[in-house]
Amino acid sequence: MTAQVGALALPNPIMTASGTSGHGTELGSYFDLSGLGAVVVKSLSFGPWSGNPAPRLLPLAAGMLNSVGLQNPGLAAWGRHDLPALARSGARVVVSVWARSRSGYGEVGAELARLLATSPLDGSCVVAVEANISCPNVEDRDRMFSHSCEGTASAVEALVNALVPTGLPVWAKLSPNVTDLLSIAGAALGAGASGITLVNTLMGLAIDPVTGRSKLGGGGGGISGAALHPVAVRAVFECRRAFPEAAIVGVGGVSTGYDAAELLAAGANAVQVGTATFADPRAPARVLAELEAWCAHQGLASIAGLVGRAHG
Numbered sequence: 001m002t003a004q005v006g007a008l009a010l011p012n013p014i015m016t017a018s019g020t021s022g023h024g025t026e027l028g029s030y031f032d033l034s035g036l037g038a039v040v041v042k043s044l045s046f047g048p049w050s051g052n053p054a055p056r057l058l059p060l061a062a063g064m065l066n067s068v069g070l071q072n073p074g075l076a077a078w079g080r081h082d083l084p085a086l087a088r089s090g091a092r093v094v095v096s097v098w099a100r101s102r103s104g105y106g107e108v109g110a111e112l113a114r115l116l117a118t119s120p121l122d123g124s125c126v127v128a129v130e131a132n133i134s135c136p137n138v139e140d141r142d143r144m145f146s147h148s149c150e151g152t153a154s155a156v157e158a159l160v161n162a163l164v165p166t167g168l169p170v171w172a173k174l175s176p177n178v179t180d181l182l183s184i185a186g187a188a189l190g191a192g193a194s195g196i197t198l199v200n201t202l203m204g205l206a207i208d209p210v211t212g213r214s215k216l217g218g219g220g221g222g223i224s225g226a227a228l229h230p231v232a233v234r235a236v237f238e239c240r241r242a243f244p245e246a247a248i249v250g251v252g253g254v255s256t257g258y259d260a261a262e263l264l265a266a267g268a269n270a271v272q273v274g275t276a277t278f279a280d281p282r283a284p285a286r287v288l289a290e291l292e293a294w295c296a297h298q299g300l301a302s303i304a305g306l307v308g309r310a311h312g
């Protein structure tokens, strides 16, 4: 089940998805976190951020709409309270970071590099950094960084430069809300990202027709879960076709081993499980077990034999 994501080798291709399994070892009481390929923590900013007003989650017929708004304790507090427990769990950790300005990505990267340098034992569990650039950019009228090539390249470049001392790979997490995903993926890779994570949530809105108000406290939200799955499969498929050598992590609506196999066949090197965890906290471990059984049933000797199968 070994997965190769660029230069990073993982024991298997299944990870949690950022924001859907807490900041630390929250899922550790349901399954052994070290059994996953990696645990991706909720996106962290330089300082604490309180997120959006409630309600923040709305179940949909085929998934969920959320407007959590990137609530997090800030990198330093996370390093004190969550990183040591993650290190003790034996998990491989992917740190997701976000910022509200281009220079902010440099600052959060420098802070992470400092944190890892001052806590080398705990920090050794960190295997990659995911750049959440699918969040509002206050320098560009609340557009998302990953909604333009310029925004993508500048945020990724600032983060990659700041993380040079760590030697960690940086994956740029991209938005599906764009017409030209390939140019944006190219901008991320050109700016030094070691890989791309596809996809973040799709922008949506739910309105209560009685009050005329949004059903979520933050106004609009992001669609995740089953409805997003074909969007993710297509994004991965098209990016794999355009960038045959890129490291690609697929995410969107994976709730079974079969769903994970589909994203791997589209060209993902690894797959993240998010919304499925809300209905079943054991979902990431279950998806891994199902994928393993599916591969055995298919007579596949390795994950490498499945990755990109759709490109024949």
Ligand SMILES: Cc1cc2nc3c(=O)[nH]c(=O)nc-3n(C[C@H](O)[C@H](O)[C@H](O)COP(=O)(O)O)c2cc1C
Pocket: 017, 018, 019, 020, 042, 043, 064, 066, 068, 070, 096, 132, 173, 199, 200, 201, 223, 224, 225, 226, 228, 251, 252, 253, 254, 272, 273, 274, 275, 276
């Ligand atoms: C409640 C919730 C919170 C999320 N928070 C983050 C986040 O902090 N950072 C991020 O990059 N993605 C975040 N996401 C997006 C997920 O990581 C993932 O890209 C998306 O939900 C699609 O995968 P899924 O359908 O398996 O959930 C969040 C998703 C949900 C549902």
